[in-house]
Amino acid sequence: MTDLPTRSIDLKAVLSGSSPTVAKDDHSEGMSYLQSLPRRLVTLYLPLSIIVIILLFPFYWMALTAIKPDEQLLDLDKYNPFWTWNPTFKHIHKLLFESYYPHWLWNTMYVAVGATVLSIIASVLAAYAIVRLRYRGAHLVGGLIFLAYLVPPSILFIPLATVVFQYGLFDSPMALILTYPTILIPFSTWLLMGYFKTIPFELEECALIDGASRWQILIKIVLPLAVPGLISAFIFCFTLCWNEFIYALTFLQSTPNKTVPVAIVNEFVDGDIYRWGSLMAGALCGSLPLVILYAFFVEHYVSAMTGAVKE
C-alpha cells in the first residue's frame, strides 16, 4: 500500500505520452525558444521526416501495389512507379470473391476474439488475486507469471504440436484459442496488476464492511474502475492474436481453416508473375482492421505497451 502514490503518478505520466492534452503539454514552448528555426529544421524536422517516411513507406507501397493494374506493376519504365492514375479494384475483388479470403478473415477474428476473451477472464481473476487477496506465495506467482511472459512461442511450438495432436485439436480453431492464452495471460495479468494497484484499497474495505463477498467486490467495484485497463489489455491481446504466426502455421493444415497471415504466405505465393497485386491486396486487407482499431484506441495501445514494460 505504501507504494500507491508513486505508481499512480507513474501511470499518468506514461499516458500523457500519447495524449497531448494531459499533464505536461500545456502549449508552453518550454526551452525550445533557445533554438532558432533553421537549427530546428536540421536537427529535428529533417531527421524526423526521414525516419517517418521510411517507417510508413512499406504501407504506401503495399496499398499502391494493391490498386495498380498488372501491366503498370511490372513495367517500371513506361509508368512512374510511385503513382497510378487508373487504380483498379481487380485484385481486391479477386481476393474477396474468388478466394477463401473472407473465410480466413472470419477465422482470424473468431480465434482472436475467443482467445482474448478467455485470457482476459483468466487474467482478471489472477491479477486480482495476486494484487488484492495477497495469498501466501502471491509474490512468487507474480514473478513466475512474468517469467512465463518471457518464454517465446518459437521454443514451444514443437512440443505443443504433439500436445495438440494428442488432444485431437489438430487443424481446428480450438487449438489456437487454447494455446494463444499462454502468450496473452502473462502479458495481460501483468498489465492488469498494475491497474488494480492504482484502485484505492479503501473502496474495497468499505464494501467488505458492508458485507460484500470478494466476488461481488471484483464485479461491482474493481472492474468498473479498471475499464481503461481492460480495454488496453483487450485490444493489445487482440492485436497479438492477429499477429501470431508460428502456432497457426504449425497447427492448421486445411486451406479454409487458416488464419490470414498464414494463408497469405502459403496460398498466395505461387509462381505467377502477376501475384504481387493480390498478395499486397491480401496484406492490406489483413492489416486494415488492426490499423482502424488502433486509430480509435491509440492511447490504450501506448499505455498497454509501456505499462507492461514498466510495471
Next chain:
Amino acid sequence: MADIALAPRRAKTEIREATRWDLLRHNKNWLGLWFMLPAMAFLIFFLAYPLGLGIWLSFTDTRIGRIGQFIGTENYEWLWDDAIFWLSVFNTLLYTFVASAFKFGIGLYLALLLNENMPFKAMLRAMVLIPFIVPTVLSALAFWWIFDSQFSIISWSLKHLGLISQNINFLGDPTWARICVIFANIWRGVPFVAITLLAGLQTVQPSLYEAATLDGASRWQMFRHITYPLLTPIIAVVMTFSVLFTFTDFQLIWAMTRGGPVNATHLMATLSYQRAIIGGQLGEGAAISSAMIPFLLAAIMVSWFGLQRRKWQQGENND
C-alpha cells in the same frame, strides 16, 4: 420487543463455528487458489508442460506419427557436428546483436526527437507506432516485394539516380539477404523501443534541464548526464524484451527468405521448424529449440539485474 427478540439470535449466528465450506469460501489462501485456477490451468497445460515435454523430446528420436525412444544426448551430438546448425547459431547471434544495436540507437534518437515540442506531435507519435501494429508477416511480405530481384523499387530508384547499373539481387545474395532481413527487423522494432523510451522521457522533470541550462550545460552534456542516467532502468527492460524477441524471431524470416539463400538467413527458430515440422524430425527440432534456452536464460538474467538496479536507484524496498 422485536429488537430484544432478534438480538440473541443474531449473536448466535455470529459465533457459529467456521465450517470447512466457510474456510474454502473466505480464507484468503483458498480464495486465491480459486481465483488463480483458470490462469494456472492454461499456463500449466499449455506452457509449463510443453516446455518440459520439449526438453524431453530433444532426448528422443521422435518423428511425426511415431513415438520416440530415449536416445540420450544423440541429437545434441549430431547437432554439434552439423555445420548448418552452427551457421544458424551464428546467424541468430549476428541478427540479434546488429538489429538490437540499431533498434536501440535509432529508437532512442527517435524518442528524443518525438519528445520535442512541435506541431502535430500526437499524430506523428501515432503514425510512428503503425509498423508495430500491423502483423509482422504482412509487412514482411511488403518488404519481400520491395526487395524483389527484378521489380525492386529500390533498385529502380538507384538506377535512375545513376548509382548502380544493374538490379541488386537483394534476397538472392547471402550478404544482401542478411542486410535485408536485419533491416526489416529494425524497421519493425524501432517503434516499440521509441515509444516505450518516450514514455520514460516524459517522466524526466523539465526543471532538471532548466537547471542544467543555467549551469551552462551543452545539449550533449544534458543528454549524457541527465537523460541517459534517468532512462537506464527502462532501457534495460526494453532492450531485454527486444533482444529476447529478436533472438527467437521466426515470422519475418519465414515470410521473406525461409532461411535461404544457402541457409544464410536461417535462424535457430526457422531451422527447428524446418527440421521438425517439414522434415518430420521432432526430436532433432526440439533439440535445436532447446539449445536456445541457455541464451534466453542469459538475457533474462540481464533483465533481472537491470530490474534490481532500478529498484535500488529509486530507493524502493521490495514492495
